[in-house]
Amino acid sequence: MTETALGNKLPITAIILTFNEEKNIEACLDSIYDSVGEIYVVDSFSTDNTLSILKKYPSVKVVQNAFENYSIQRNWAFDNLEIANDFILNLDADHRVMPELRDELREYFDKGVPENINGFMASRRTMFLGKWIKRGGHFPVYHGIIFRRGFGQCELKKYDQHFLIKGDSIVLKSNVIDIITESLTVFTERHNKWSSLEAQDFIDYQNNKGEGRVQALKDGNEMEKRRYQRMKYYSYPPFLRVFLYFFHRFILKGGFREGVPGLIFHFLQGFWFRFLVDAKIWELKNEKKE
Structure with missing residues (x-):
């Protein structure tokens, strides 16, 4: 039917x-x-x-x-x-x-x-x-x-x-x-909170290999391909991947062509946020060693 x-x-x-x-x-x-x-x-x-x-x-x-x-x-x-x-x-x-x-x-x-x-x-x-x-x-x-x-x-x-x-x-x-935001204050406050969640999610993913999640599949549907790209990003060295990602987005993918709003967005969401996530992953891993 x-x-x-x-x-x-x-x-x-x-x-x-x-x-x-x-x-x-x-x-x-x-x-x-x-x-x-x-x-x-x-x-x-x-x-x-x-x-x-x-x-x-x-x-x-x-x-x-x-x-x-x-x-x-x-x-x-x-x-x-x-x-x-x-x-x-x-x-x-x-x-x-x-x-x-x-x-x-x-x-x-x-x-x-x-x-x-x-x-x-x-x-x-x-x-x-x-x-x-x-x-x-x-x-x-x-x-x-x-x-x-x-x-x-x-x-x-x-x-x-x-x-x-x-x-x-x-x-x-x-x-x-x-x-996605009503002001830069709200944007940065939310992304600070979300960076903690993303860092913990990455630690959880390493522990249980993504149970109950969209799978990372190179030849899957559009969401699975996107997840594959995200996990490939995480395969690169911490912190270095942030610089590479921002260069890819802002230069190679033309983010610089979007004027001041584009500069603010791509820097905050594509560099600052990603750097904060890596910093919090590092923090979580080092807390477990103590």
Whole structure:
């Protein structure tokens, strides 16, 4: 049996995670509100105006669950929500589904999604200080944004999680906009926290070889290829790989062509953050020796 569009809305359930997202949630919802059949917001007890804003959207189903980490929250939603549709769209509050992506999905569902297709992948358009960062190897970067219920889960990582999809996926041509920061202060605070998670994830990966994660496969799907590139990066000597990575992104991949926003982004995300991760890996390894 194939999955087809019903009426004006796609037979898709969107799940959005929130915590204090008053600046983002409205634009996120507006990008899908009239297009998908069901929307859940899983909120981690926001203390700003997020919940008040959600009241403007009467059909949105709001549930609250204490946040432990991204993977656990996502998988809790899959296991506990009464999801009406066979396909699940996973979004964060700072994501925006482009009209072209909605149209592309409608074409697939109007024709009927083949039984062997259990997911859809799309690239994100990173927006940083109002600029689309499309050079420096940062676009396209594919993520599994939709999967068939029962055939997907969030991988067990503390940072930079992808969705494990069982079976075949379609790679979409259109994108999801990702508003990655509201200010440089927020950006650096988040990446300082994320560098600790990434460092611990790397230590965990060395210990259990990536159980419950997207596999690093040179000839796999787009996410698996990306993970292969990430693990190849980690095969190079610590700290030296940071300089090589920044040179690759900023010079060889043309990041320097994106002006001041590109310089700031590629230096902070492609050098400072990566250097901080290596420093914290070194710190963790040396703590264990003491």
